[in-house]
Amino acid sequence: MACGAMDLSVTIPVGIRSPQQRNLKFVRVKCSVSIADNAVAVSATGGQGGRPWKVSDARLVLEDGTIWRAKSFGASGTQVGEVVFNTSLTGYQEILTDPSYAGQFVLMTNPQIGNTGVNIDDEESSQCFLGGLVIRSLSISTSNWRCVETLGDYLSKRNIMGIYDVDTRAITRRLREEGSLIGVLSTEETKSDNQLLEMARSWDIVGVDLISGVSCQAPYEWVNKTDDEWEFNSNGRRGETFNVVAYDFGIKHNILRRLASYGCKITVVPSTWPASETLKMQPDGVFFSNGPGDPSAVPYAVDTVKELIGQAPIFGICMGHQLLGQALGGKTYKMKFGHHGGNHPVRNIRNGQVEISAQNHNYAVDPASLPDGIEVTHINLNDDSCAGLAFPSKNIMSLQYHPEASPGPHDSDPVFGEFVDMMRRVKGNA
Numbered sequence: 001m002a003c004g005a006m007d008l009s010v011t012i013p014v015g016i017r018s019p020q021q022r023n024l025k026f027v028r029v030k031c032s033v034s035i036a037d038n039a040v041a042v043s044a045t046g047g048q049g050g051r052p053w054k055v056s057d058a059r060l061v062l063e064d065g066t067i068w069r070a071k072s073f074g075a076s077g078t079q080v081g082e083v084v085f086n087t088s089l090t091g092y093q094e095i096l097t098d099p100s101y102a103g104q105f106v107l108m109t110n111p112q113i114g115n116t117g118v119n120i121d122d123e124e125s126s127q128c129f130l131g132g133l134v135i136r137s138l139s140i141s142t143s144n145w146r147c148v149e150t151l152g153d154y155l156s157k158r159n160i161m162g163i164y165d166v167d168t169r170a171i172t173r174r175l176r177e178e179g180s181l182i183g184v185l186s187t188e189e190t191k192s193d194n195q196l197l198e199m200a201r202s203w204d205i206v207g208v209d210l211i212s213g214v215s216c217q218a219p220y221e222w223v224n225k226t227d228d229e230w231e232f233n234s235n236g237r238r239g240e241t242f243n244v245v246a247y248d249f250g251i252k253h254n255i256l257r258r259l260a261s262y263g264c265k266i267t268v269v270p271s272t273w274p275a276s277e278t279l280k281m282q283p284d285g286v287f288f289s290n291g292p293g294d295p296s297a298v299p300y301a302v303d304t305v306k307e308l309i310g311q312a313p314i315f316g317i318c319m320g321h322q323l324l325g326q327a328l329g330g331k332t333y334k335m336k337f338g339h340h341g342g343n344h345p346v347r348n349i350r351n352g353q354v355e356i357s358a359q360n361h362n363y364a365v366d367p368a369s370l371p372d373g374i375e376v377t378h379i380n381l382n383d384d385s386c387a388g389l390a391f392p393s394k395n396i397m398s399l400q401y402h403p404e405a406s407p408g409p410h411d412s413d414p415v416f417g418e419f420v421d422m423m424r425r426v427k428g429n430a
Protein backbone atom coordinates (compact mmCIF):
# COMPACT_ATOMS: atom_id res chain seq x y z
CA MET A 1 0.00 0.00 0.00
CA ALA A 2 1.40 3.34 -0.89
CA CYS A 3 0.96 6.22 1.48
CA GLY A 4 2.37 9.68 1.66
CA ALA A 5 4.98 10.88 4.15
CA MET A 6 3.64 11.67 7.65
CA ASP A 7 5.29 12.71 10.94
CA LEU A 8 3.70 12.09 14.33
CA SER A 9 5.16 13.15 17.66
CA VAL A 10 3.58 12.14 21.01
CA THR A 11 4.67 12.09 24.64
CA ILE A 12 3.72 8.97 26.59
CA PRO A 13 4.44 7.81 30.15
CA VAL A 14 6.54 4.63 30.30
CA GLY A 15 7.01 2.52 33.43
CA ILE A 16 10.68 1.95 34.28
CA ARG A 17 11.91 0.04 37.26
CA SER A 18 15.53 0.40 38.28
CA PRO A 19 16.89 -2.53 40.30
CA GLN A 20 16.95 -0.47 43.50
CA GLN A 21 13.28 0.43 43.22
CA ARG A 22 10.44 -1.83 44.10
CA ASN A 23 7.82 0.33 42.47
CA LEU A 24 7.51 1.41 38.90
CA LYS A 25 8.72 4.91 38.20
CA PHE A 26 7.02 6.67 35.30
CA VAL A 27 9.08 8.87 33.03
CA ARG A 28 7.77 10.82 30.07
CA VAL A 29 9.21 9.56 26.84
CA LYS A 30 8.84 11.49 23.60
CA CYS A 31 8.15 9.18 20.65
CA SER A 32 8.47 10.24 17.04
CA VAL A 33 6.97 8.09 14.33
CA SER A 34 7.80 8.89 10.71
CA ILE A 35 5.87 7.07 8.06
CA ALA A 36 7.13 7.29 4.52
CA ASP A 37 6.63 4.99 1.55
CA ASN A 38 7.24 1.39 2.74
CA ALA A 39 9.17 2.54 5.83
CA VAL A 40 8.27 3.28 9.43
CA ALA A 41 10.88 4.78 11.77
CA VAL A 42 10.27 5.03 15.51
CA SER A 43 12.54 6.84 17.93
CA ALA A 44 12.22 7.59 21.61
CA THR A 45 14.06 9.94 23.93
CA GLY A 46 13.75 10.54 27.66
CA GLY A 47 11.82 13.53 28.86
CA GLN A 48 14.88 15.23 30.36
CA GLY A 49 16.86 14.62 27.19
CA GLY A 50 18.83 11.67 28.75
CA ARG A 51 18.22 7.93 28.68
CA PRO A 52 15.63 6.81 31.22
CA TRP A 53 17.52 3.59 32.02
CA LYS A 54 20.72 3.15 34.02
CA VAL A 55 24.00 3.17 32.15
CA SER A 56 27.39 1.85 33.29
CA ASP A 57 28.63 4.06 36.10
CA ALA A 58 31.12 1.83 37.91
CA ARG A 59 34.46 0.16 37.24
CA LEU A 60 36.11 -2.90 38.70
CA VAL A 61 39.84 -2.60 38.09
CA LEU A 62 41.82 -5.78 38.77
CA GLU A 63 45.49 -5.90 39.66
CA ASP A 64 46.19 -7.77 36.38
CA GLY A 65 45.28 -4.57 34.54
CA THR A 66 41.82 -5.57 33.30
CA ILE A 67 39.00 -3.04 33.63
CA TRP A 68 35.39 -4.18 33.90
CA ARG A 69 32.62 -1.65 33.33
CA ALA A 70 29.45 -2.23 35.30
CA LYS A 71 26.41 -0.61 36.85
CA SER A 72 26.43 0.28 40.51
CA PHE A 73 23.90 -0.44 43.23
CA GLY A 74 24.12 -0.14 46.99
CA ALA A 75 26.74 2.35 48.16
CA SER A 76 28.90 4.47 45.89
CA GLY A 77 32.55 5.47 46.30
CA THR A 78 35.83 3.58 45.92
CA GLN A 79 36.75 0.38 47.71
CA VAL A 80 39.68 -2.04 47.51
CA GLY A 81 39.50 -5.78 48.25
CA GLU A 82 40.37 -9.30 47.16
CA VAL A 83 37.97 -10.75 44.59
CA VAL A 84 36.73 -14.30 45.25
CA PHE A 85 33.99 -16.18 43.45
CA ASN A 86 31.24 -18.05 45.27
CA THR A 87 29.34 -20.83 43.48
CA SER A 88 26.38 -21.08 45.90
CA LEU A 89 23.03 -21.03 44.16
CA THR A 90 21.15 -19.57 47.13
CA GLY A 91 21.85 -17.71 50.35
CA TYR A 92 23.34 -14.41 49.22
CA GLN A 93 22.19 -12.73 52.45
CA GLU A 94 24.04 -15.24 54.64
CA ILE A 95 27.12 -14.76 52.45
CA LEU A 96 26.87 -10.97 52.76
CA THR A 97 26.75 -11.19 56.55
CA ASP A 98 29.47 -13.86 56.98
CA PRO A 99 32.29 -11.92 58.72
CA SER A 100 34.88 -14.23 57.11
CA TYR A 101 34.47 -12.17 53.91
CA ALA A 102 35.95 -9.03 55.49
CA GLY A 103 38.41 -7.49 53.02
CA GLN A 104 36.94 -9.39 50.05
CA PHE A 105 34.61 -8.71 47.13
CA VAL A 106 32.29 -11.65 46.63
CA LEU A 107 31.46 -12.44 43.02
CA MET A 108 28.42 -14.69 42.78
CA THR A 109 28.56 -17.13 39.83
CA ASN A 110 24.79 -17.66 40.03
CA PRO A 111 23.66 -15.16 37.39
CA GLN A 112 20.59 -13.75 39.09
CA ILE A 113 20.79 -12.29 42.57
CA GLY A 114 18.31 -10.28 44.61
CA ASN A 115 15.09 -12.07 43.65
CA THR A 116 14.14 -13.00 47.23
CA GLY A 117 15.20 -9.65 48.69
CA VAL A 118 16.46 -9.57 52.26
CA ASN A 119 14.73 -10.84 55.43
CA ILE A 120 15.25 -10.50 59.18
CA ASP A 121 16.12 -14.16 59.86
CA ASP A 122 19.04 -14.81 57.54
CA GLU A 123 21.62 -12.52 59.12
CA GLU A 124 24.79 -14.40 60.03
CA SER A 125 26.18 -11.46 62.01
CA SER A 126 25.05 -7.98 62.99
CA GLN A 127 26.87 -6.33 60.09
CA CYS A 128 28.15 -6.75 56.52
CA PHE A 129 31.94 -6.85 56.73
CA LEU A 130 32.69 -7.73 53.10
CA GLY A 131 34.19 -5.18 50.71
CA GLY A 132 31.52 -5.44 48.01
CA LEU A 133 29.29 -7.62 45.85
CA VAL A 134 29.79 -8.42 42.15
CA ILE A 135 26.89 -9.98 40.24
CA ARG A 136 25.71 -10.58 36.69
CA SER A 137 22.08 -9.61 36.95
CA LEU A 138 20.22 -7.83 39.72
CA SER A 139 16.62 -8.98 39.92
CA ILE A 140 14.22 -6.14 39.11
CA SER A 141 11.59 -7.53 41.46
CA THR A 142 11.63 -9.25 44.85
CA SER A 143 9.27 -12.04 45.72
CA ASN A 144 9.44 -13.91 48.99
CA TRP A 145 7.11 -14.16 51.99
CA ARG A 146 9.95 -13.20 54.34
CA CYS A 147 11.25 -10.26 52.30
CA VAL A 148 11.38 -6.93 54.16
CA GLU A 149 13.71 -4.99 51.88
CA THR A 150 15.32 -5.06 48.45
CA LEU A 151 18.96 -6.07 48.20
CA GLY A 152 19.90 -2.64 46.80
CA ASP A 153 18.29 -0.75 49.70
CA TYR A 154 19.88 -3.13 52.21
CA LEU A 155 23.39 -2.60 50.80
CA SER A 156 22.92 1.17 50.58
CA LYS A 157 21.97 1.35 54.26
CA ARG A 158 25.02 -0.71 55.21
CA ASN A 159 27.30 1.33 52.95
CA ILE A 160 28.34 -1.70 50.89
CA MET A 161 29.10 -1.31 47.19
CA GLY A 162 27.59 -3.63 44.61
CA ILE A 163 27.95 -3.85 40.83
CA TYR A 164 25.87 -5.69 38.24
CA ASP A 165 25.74 -6.13 34.47
CA VAL A 166 29.33 -7.33 34.44
CA ASP A 167 30.57 -10.57 32.85
CA THR A 168 30.95 -12.66 36.00
CA ARG A 169 31.77 -15.80 33.99
CA ALA A 170 34.75 -14.11 32.34
CA ILE A 171 36.02 -12.74 35.68
CA THR A 172 35.60 -16.18 37.31
CA ARG A 173 37.66 -17.81 34.53
CA ARG A 174 40.35 -15.21 35.08
CA LEU A 175 40.38 -15.89 38.85
CA ARG A 176 40.62 -19.62 38.20
CA GLU A 177 43.62 -19.06 35.91
CA GLU A 178 45.41 -16.30 37.83
CA GLY A 179 44.24 -17.08 41.36
CA SER A 180 42.45 -14.60 43.62
CA LEU A 181 43.11 -11.03 42.51
CA ILE A 182 43.03 -7.71 44.31
CA GLY A 183 40.57 -5.28 42.76
CA VAL A 184 39.20 -1.78 43.19
CA LEU A 185 35.53 -0.96 42.78
CA SER A 186 34.75 2.65 42.01
CA THR A 187 31.86 4.86 41.00
CA GLU A 188 34.07 7.97 41.09
CA GLU A 189 34.56 9.41 37.58
CA THR A 190 37.35 11.67 38.83
CA LYS A 191 39.64 8.71 39.50
CA SER A 192 41.55 7.51 36.43
CA ASP A 193 41.93 3.83 35.53
CA ASN A 194 45.63 4.10 36.34
CA GLN A 195 44.95 5.55 39.78
CA LEU A 196 42.61 2.66 40.57
CA LEU A 197 45.11 0.14 39.20
CA GLU A 198 47.83 1.64 41.37
CA MET A 199 45.52 1.36 44.38
CA ALA A 200 44.88 -2.33 43.64
CA ARG A 201 48.57 -3.09 43.19
CA SER A 202 49.63 -1.39 46.41
CA TRP A 203 47.13 -3.20 48.67
CA ASP A 204 47.46 -6.69 50.13
CA ILE A 205 45.40 -9.01 52.27
CA VAL A 206 48.19 -11.48 53.13
CA GLY A 207 49.79 -10.99 56.54
CA VAL A 208 46.99 -8.73 57.82
CA ASP A 209 45.04 -9.34 61.05
CA LEU A 210 41.41 -8.94 59.97
CA ILE A 211 40.00 -10.76 63.00
CA SER A 212 40.39 -7.79 65.34
CA GLY A 213 38.02 -5.75 63.14
CA VAL A 214 35.15 -8.24 63.33
CA SER A 215 35.35 -9.86 66.79
CA CYS A 216 33.00 -8.81 69.61
CA GLN A 217 34.35 -6.37 72.20
CA ALA A 218 33.06 -8.07 75.36
CA PRO A 219 31.77 -11.53 76.35
CA TYR A 220 28.06 -12.33 75.96
CA GLU A 221 25.75 -15.31 76.40
CA TRP A 222 24.08 -16.99 73.43
CA VAL A 223 20.86 -18.98 73.97
CA ASN A 224 18.96 -18.98 70.65
CA LYS A 225 18.47 -22.38 69.09
CA THR A 226 17.47 -23.15 65.54
CA ASP A 227 13.74 -22.36 65.27
CA ASP A 228 11.56 -25.47 65.54
CA GLU A 229 10.22 -25.03 62.02
CA TRP A 230 13.78 -25.24 60.56
CA GLU A 231 15.10 -27.91 62.94
CA PHE A 232 16.04 -31.25 61.37
CA ASN A 233 18.77 -33.08 63.25
CA SER A 234 19.42 -32.34 66.89
CA ASN A 235 15.97 -33.27 68.23
CA GLY A 236 16.05 -36.18 70.60
CA ARG A 237 19.22 -35.09 72.40
CA ARG A 238 19.08 -35.93 76.10
CA GLY A 239 18.40 -32.49 77.49
CA GLU A 240 21.85 -32.18 79.04
CA THR A 241 23.67 -28.87 79.10
CA PHE A 242 27.32 -28.32 78.23
CA ASN A 243 29.06 -25.05 79.00
CA VAL A 244 31.02 -23.94 75.97
CA VAL A 245 33.29 -20.92 75.61
CA ALA A 246 33.23 -19.83 71.95
CA TYR A 247 36.04 -17.61 70.67
CA ASP A 248 34.65 -15.04 68.25
CA PHE A 249 37.06 -14.59 65.37
CA GLY A 250 34.07 -13.54 63.21
CA ILE A 251 31.55 -16.15 64.35
CA LYS A 252 28.47 -16.94 62.27
CA HIS A 253 25.15 -17.00 64.13
CA ASN A 254 24.18 -20.39 62.77
CA ILE A 255 27.20 -22.01 64.42
CA LEU A 256 25.88 -20.65 67.73
CA ARG A 257 22.33 -21.76 66.95
CA ARG A 258 23.45 -25.28 66.04
CA LEU A 259 25.59 -25.60 69.19
CA ALA A 260 22.63 -24.36 71.28
CA SER A 261 20.27 -26.82 69.57
CA TYR A 262 22.65 -29.65 70.46
CA GLY A 263 22.50 -28.65 74.14
CA CYS A 264 25.31 -26.13 74.57
CA LYS A 265 25.10 -23.09 76.81
CA ILE A 266 27.48 -20.70 75.16
CA THR A 267 29.57 -17.76 76.34
CA VAL A 268 30.98 -15.95 73.33
CA VAL A 269 34.29 -14.22 74.05
CA PRO A 270 36.44 -11.76 72.06
CA SER A 271 39.42 -12.98 70.04
CA THR A 272 41.84 -11.53 72.59
CA TRP A 273 40.18 -13.18 75.60
CA PRO A 274 43.00 -14.70 77.70
CA ALA A 275 43.13 -18.49 77.99
CA SER A 276 43.49 -18.09 81.78
CA GLU A 277 40.08 -16.34 81.95
CA THR A 278 38.52 -19.12 79.86
CA LEU A 279 39.90 -21.74 82.23
CA LYS A 280 38.43 -19.86 85.21
CA MET A 281 35.02 -20.35 83.58
CA GLN A 282 35.57 -24.14 83.78
CA PRO A 283 34.04 -24.87 80.37
CA ASP A 284 33.03 -28.36 79.29
CA GLY A 285 34.39 -27.45 75.85
CA VAL A 286 36.02 -24.64 73.90
CA PHE A 287 35.05 -23.63 70.38
CA PHE A 288 37.22 -21.66 67.92
CA SER A 289 35.19 -19.94 65.21
CA ASN A 290 35.51 -19.05 61.56
CA GLY A 291 37.02 -15.69 60.74
CA PRO A 292 38.49 -13.51 57.97
CA GLY A 293 41.97 -13.20 56.54
CA ASP A 294 45.33 -14.85 56.85
CA PRO A 295 45.54 -17.37 59.74
CA SER A 296 49.32 -16.92 59.96
CA ALA A 297 48.85 -13.19 60.70
CA VAL A 298 47.28 -13.73 64.14
CA PRO A 299 49.98 -15.34 66.33
CA TYR A 300 48.24 -14.08 69.49
CA ALA A 301 45.24 -16.28 68.66
CA VAL A 302 47.49 -19.29 67.97
CA ASP A 303 49.09 -18.75 71.40
CA THR A 304 45.65 -18.74 73.06
CA VAL A 305 44.77 -21.99 71.30
CA LYS A 306 48.07 -23.55 72.40
CA GLU A 307 47.35 -22.66 76.04
CA LEU A 308 43.93 -24.30 75.89
CA ILE A 309 44.99 -27.55 74.19
CA GLY A 310 44.59 -30.42 76.62
CA GLN A 311 42.58 -28.34 79.11
CA ALA A 312 39.12 -29.10 77.67
CA PRO A 313 37.58 -30.73 74.56
CA ILE A 314 38.11 -28.43 71.57
CA PHE A 315 36.25 -27.94 68.28
CA GLY A 316 37.36 -25.54 65.53
CA ILE A 317 35.70 -24.47 62.31
CA CYS A 318 37.51 -22.89 59.34
CA MET A 319 39.74 -20.15 60.86
CA GLY A 320 39.44 -22.09 64.14
CA HIS A 321 40.68 -25.21 62.32
CA GLN A 322 43.59 -23.26 60.78
CA LEU A 323 44.59 -21.84 64.19
CA LEU A 324 44.47 -25.34 65.69
CA GLY A 325 46.62 -26.64 62.80
CA GLN A 326 49.27 -24.04 63.66
CA ALA A 327 48.98 -24.54 67.43
CA LEU A 328 49.57 -28.28 66.91
CA GLY A 329 52.82 -27.52 65.06
CA GLY A 330 51.61 -27.30 61.43
CA LYS A 331 51.62 -24.54 58.81
CA THR A 332 48.96 -22.88 56.67
CA TYR A 333 49.34 -21.79 53.05
CA LYS A 334 47.33 -19.62 50.65
CA MET A 335 45.38 -21.56 48.04
CA LYS A 336 45.13 -20.45 44.40
CA PHE A 337 41.52 -19.27 44.56
CA GLY A 338 40.20 -21.10 47.59
CA HIS A 339 36.85 -22.78 48.10
CA HIS A 340 33.68 -20.68 48.26
CA GLY A 341 30.41 -22.43 47.56
CA GLY A 342 27.72 -24.84 48.62
CA ASN A 343 28.58 -28.06 46.81
CA HIS A 344 32.10 -29.17 47.73
CA PRO A 345 32.44 -32.94 48.15
CA VAL A 346 34.39 -33.96 51.24
CA ARG A 347 35.32 -37.50 52.24
CA ASN A 348 35.11 -38.37 55.91
CA ILE A 349 38.09 -40.74 56.04
CA ARG A 350 36.94 -42.36 59.28
CA ASN A 351 33.65 -43.71 57.92
CA GLY A 352 34.24 -43.43 54.16
CA GLN A 353 31.16 -41.28 53.66
CA VAL A 354 31.09 -38.32 51.30
CA GLU A 355 29.45 -35.12 52.53
CA ILE A 356 28.42 -32.28 50.24
CA SER A 357 29.60 -29.24 52.13
CA ALA A 358 29.47 -25.45 52.35
CA GLN A 359 32.92 -23.88 52.11
CA ASN A 360 34.49 -20.46 52.39
CA HIS A 361 38.25 -20.28 52.72
CA ASN A 362 41.36 -19.12 50.86
CA TYR A 363 43.91 -20.75 53.16
CA ALA A 364 44.43 -24.36 54.23
CA VAL A 365 46.51 -26.42 56.65
CA ASP A 366 49.40 -28.27 55.00
CA PRO A 367 49.02 -31.85 56.29
CA ALA A 368 52.71 -32.61 55.56
CA SER A 369 53.68 -29.98 58.14
CA LEU A 370 51.78 -31.67 60.99
CA PRO A 371 53.59 -33.73 63.61
CA ASP A 372 52.84 -37.42 64.22
CA GLY A 373 49.67 -38.15 66.12
CA ILE A 374 47.55 -35.56 64.31
CA GLU A 375 45.00 -37.30 62.11
CA VAL A 376 43.65 -35.88 58.84
CA THR A 377 39.99 -36.89 59.17
CA HIS A 378 38.48 -35.22 56.08
CA ILE A 379 39.70 -34.57 52.52
CA ASN A 380 38.23 -32.13 49.98
CA LEU A 381 37.63 -34.37 46.96
CA ASN A 382 38.02 -31.53 44.44
CA ASP A 383 41.72 -31.03 45.17
CA ASP A 384 42.64 -33.47 47.98
CA SER A 385 43.30 -30.60 50.40
CA CYS A 386 42.96 -31.12 54.14
CA ALA A 387 39.36 -30.58 55.25
CA GLY A 388 39.44 -31.86 58.83
CA LEU A 389 41.80 -32.76 61.67
CA ALA A 390 41.69 -34.65 64.95
CA PHE A 391 44.07 -35.16 67.83
CA PRO A 392 42.16 -37.77 69.81
CA SER A 393 44.54 -37.96 72.77
CA LYS A 394 43.86 -34.26 73.48
CA ASN A 395 40.13 -34.33 72.54
CA ILE A 396 40.54 -32.00 69.56
CA MET A 397 38.50 -32.01 66.35
CA SER A 398 38.26 -29.44 63.57
CA LEU A 399 36.79 -28.87 60.12
CA GLN A 400 37.98 -26.56 57.35
CA TYR A 401 34.45 -26.20 56.01
CA HIS A 402 31.04 -25.20 57.41
CA PRO A 403 28.83 -27.85 59.06
CA GLU A 404 26.44 -25.03 60.04
CA ALA A 405 25.83 -24.37 56.31
CA SER A 406 23.99 -21.02 56.12
CA PRO A 407 23.96 -21.19 53.25
CA GLY A 408 24.44 -24.73 52.07
CA PRO A 409 23.69 -28.41 52.59
CA HIS A 410 23.25 -29.96 56.04
CA ASP A 411 25.16 -33.21 55.48
CA SER A 412 27.85 -32.30 58.02
CA ASP A 413 25.54 -31.11 60.81
CA PRO A 414 26.02 -34.28 62.96
CA VAL A 415 29.57 -33.11 63.74
CA PHE A 416 28.06 -30.76 66.36
CA GLY A 417 26.72 -33.92 68.02
CA GLU A 418 30.23 -35.43 67.90
CA PHE A 419 31.57 -32.42 69.80
CA VAL A 420 28.83 -32.86 72.41
CA ASP A 421 29.61 -36.60 72.65
CA MET A 422 33.28 -35.75 73.21
CA MET A 423 32.35 -33.31 76.01
CA ARG A 424 30.04 -35.92 77.60
CA ARG A 425 32.78 -38.56 77.47
CA VAL A 426 35.35 -36.26 79.08
CA LYS A 427 32.85 -35.05 81.70
CA GLY A 428 31.91 -38.64 82.51
CA ASN A 429 35.57 -39.51 83.06
CA ALA A 430 36.29 -36.45 85.15
Ligand SMILES: NC(=O)CC[C@H](N)C(=O)O
Binding pocket: 100, 289, 290, 291, 292, 293, 294, 295, 317, 318, 319, 320, 360, 361, 362, 363, 364
Ligand atom coordinates in the same frame (compact mmCIF):
# COMPACT_ATOMS: atom_id res chain seq x y z
N1 LIG B 1 35.53 -18.94 56.84
C1 LIG B 1 36.71 -18.81 57.42
O1 LIG B 1 36.90 -18.96 58.62
C2 LIG B 1 37.85 -18.38 56.52
C3 LIG B 1 39.19 -18.65 57.10
C4 LIG B 1 40.30 -17.86 56.43
N2 LIG B 1 39.99 -16.47 56.51
C5 LIG B 1 40.47 -18.30 55.01
O2 LIG B 1 40.13 -17.57 54.10
O3 LIG B 1 40.94 -19.39 54.78
